[in-house]
Amino acid sequence: MSSAPNRDQILYDEFVSRLQTRPSLMAVAPGRVNLIGEHTDYNDGFVLPVALDRDVRVLFNPRQNRRVRLYAVEFDAWAEFDLDDLTFSEEHFWSNYVKGMAWSLAERGLRLIGIEGIISGNVPRGSGLSSSAALEVACAKAFMAAANQLDALPGEQIAKAAQRAENAFVGVNCGIMDQFISTLGAEGHALLIDCRSLEYQLVPFPTGAALVIGNTKASRSLANSAYNERRAQCEEGVRILQSVLPGISALRDVSSAQLEVHKDLLPSIIYRRCRHVVTENERVQSTVDALSRGDLAEVGRLMAASHASLRNDYEVSSDALDAMVSAMSSAEGCFGARLTGAGFGGCAVALVKRGQEGAVRDAIFEQYAKAMNIWPEVYISTPSAGAHILALD
Numbered sequence: 001m002s003s004a005p006n007r008d009q010i011l012y013d014e015f016v017s018r019l020q021t022r023p024s025l026m027a028v029a030p031g032r033v034n035l036i037g038e039h040t041d042y043n044d045g046f047v048l049p050v051a052l053d054r055d056v057r058v059l060f061n062p063r064q065n066r067r068v069r070l071y072a073v074e075f076d077a078w079a080e081f082d083l084d085d086l087t088f089s090e091e092h093f094w095s096n097y098v099k100g101m102a103w104s105l106a107e108r109g110l111r112l113i114g115i116e117g118i119i120s121g122n123v124p125r126g127s128g129l130s131s132s133a134a135l136e137v138a139c140a141k142a143f144m145a146a147a148n149q150l151d152a153l154p155g156e157q158i159a160k161a162a163q164r165a166e167n168a169f170v171g172v173n174c175g176i177m178d179q180f181i182s183t184l185g186a187e188g189h190a191l192l193i194d195c196r197s198l199e200y201q202l203v204p205f206p207t208g209a210a211l212v213i214g215n216t217k218a219s220r221s222l223a224n225s226a227y228n229e230r231r232a233q234c235e236e237g238v239r240i241l242q243s244v245l246p247g248i249s250a251l252r253d254v255s256s257a258q259l260e261v262h263k264d265l266l267p268s269i270i271y272r273r274c275r276h277v278v279t280e281n282e283r284v285q286s287t288v289d290a291l292s293r294g295d296l297a298e299v300g301r302l303m304a305a306s307h308a309s310l311r312n313d314y315e316v317s318s319d320a321l322d323a324m325v326s327a328m329s330s331a332e333g334c335f336g337a338r339l340t341g342a343g344f345g346g347c348a349v350a351l352v353k354r355g356q357e358g359a360v361r362d363a364i365f366e367q368y369a370k371a372m373n374i375w376p377e378v379y380i381s382t383p384s385a386g387a388h389i390l391a392l393d
C-alpha cells in the first residue's frame with residue numbers, strides 16, 4: 001500500500017518540475033495566533049502570541065546575479081524582478097511582499113543576491129493568522145541565507161524590517177506582533193512581547209494543552225473603519241487622562257485602579273474602550289503567571305474574560321465570532337475561548353485539554369454551522385518553531 005506523499009515531497013517535486021533542477025535550501029516561517037492581548041499593541045501594551053504549525057515556505061537556490069524568479073504555487077503565477085529595480089506590482093500582489101522584504105533588508109545594509117525558487121504556504125490567507133508576515137519572514141530568511149548573511153541581523157531587526165516592508169512597500173498598516181512571533185517563536189512556547197520596548201520573553205506552554213482555532217469565514221468588511229475609530233478613541237482617552245495623570249503617554253501607563261478613580265472625566269464610550277485596553281494588559285500579565293503555574297483553568301477564564309471585554313466594552317466582536325466562541329466553550333475539555341485578531345470576523349482561539357481537540361472541533365462544526373449557516377474551518381495546533389532555514393541535500 002502506498003501512503004500519500006507528504007507536503008515536503010510535494011513541494012520538492014513541484015520545484016523540480018518548475019525549475020528543472022533541485023532546490024538546495026528551504027526557508028520556513030510560521031503563521032501565528034494571539035493567545036491574549038487584543039488591541040493592546042497600538043496602546044504600547046503587551047501581547048502573547050504563539051507560532052502555529054502552519055507556515056509559508058520558500059524553496060530556493062541562490063543565483064550568481066541580482067535577479068529574483070519565484071513561482072507562487074497557490075497563485076499559479078511567476079514573478080520575476082531585478083533587485084536593482086524594485087517596483088510595486090499591481091498584477092501579482094503577493095510579489096510585493098517579496099520585493100518589499102528585499103527593499104527593507106537592503107535599506108538595513110544587507111548586500112543581497114538573486115534567488116530562484118517556489119513559494120507555498122498552508123497558513124490560510126486573509127483569515128487573521130498572518131500569512132502575510134509568514135511570507136515576509138520566510139523571504140527575509142531566504143534572502144539572508146542566499147547572501148550568506150544569516151547572522152547579519154538579530155531576530156527583532158528581521159521582524160522590524162518585515163513590518164517596514166508591509167507598511168511602507170506593500171502599503172498595509174500593521175503592528176509588529178506578527179513579524180515578531182513568526183521570527184522569534186519557539187516550539188512549546190508563547191512569546192510575551194512588550195510593544196513599547198520590544199523586549200520579549202518566551203513563556204513555556206503547558207504540554208497538557210493544545211489550541212483549536214475556528215475560522216468563522218465571515219466577512220471582515222467592518223474591521224478597517226472600526227480599527228481606526230478604536231485607535232482614535234484610545235488616543236482621546238489618553239489625552240483626557242493626561243490632565244490628571246501627566247506622566248502617561250499611552251493606555252499602557254494606566255492601571256485599572258487609576259482608571260476607576262478618574263472614570264467621571266471620560267465620556268462613557270471612551271471609558272469603556274479604555275477599560276478594555278487597561279484590563280486586557282493586566283490579563284496578559286495574569287495569563288503569563290497562570291501559564292507558569294500550569295493553571296490552564298485560570299488561563300481559560302482569562303481568555304473568556306478577554307472575549308467578554310472585546311464584545312461588551314470594545315465592541316469588536318460579531319454574531320459569527322460570538323457563535324464560534326460559544327460553540328467552542330460548550331465542548332468538554334475547552335478551558336476558554338476568545339476572538340483573536342482585530343475582530344468582526346476571522347478566527348477565534350480555544351485553549352483545550354490535549355486529547356479533547358476532536359470534541360471541540362465537532363462542537364464547532366455542529367453548533368457554529370447551524371447557528372450561522374456558514375461552513376467554518378478548524379485548525380488544531382500546538383506552539384511551534386519560529387522561522388528557520390533547512391538544507392535540502
Ligand code: ADP
Nearest residue numbers: 072093094120121125126127128129130131132
Ligand atoms: P493574513 O495576513 O491575515 O493572512 P493578509 O491580507 O495580510 O492576510 O495577507 C494575505 C496576502 O499575503 C495574500 O493575499 C498574498 O498576497 C500573501 N500571501 C500569503 N500567503 C501566501 C502564499 N502562500 N503565496 C503567496 N502569497 C501569499
Ligand code: MG
Nearest residue numbers: 130131132133
Ligand atoms: Mg496580514
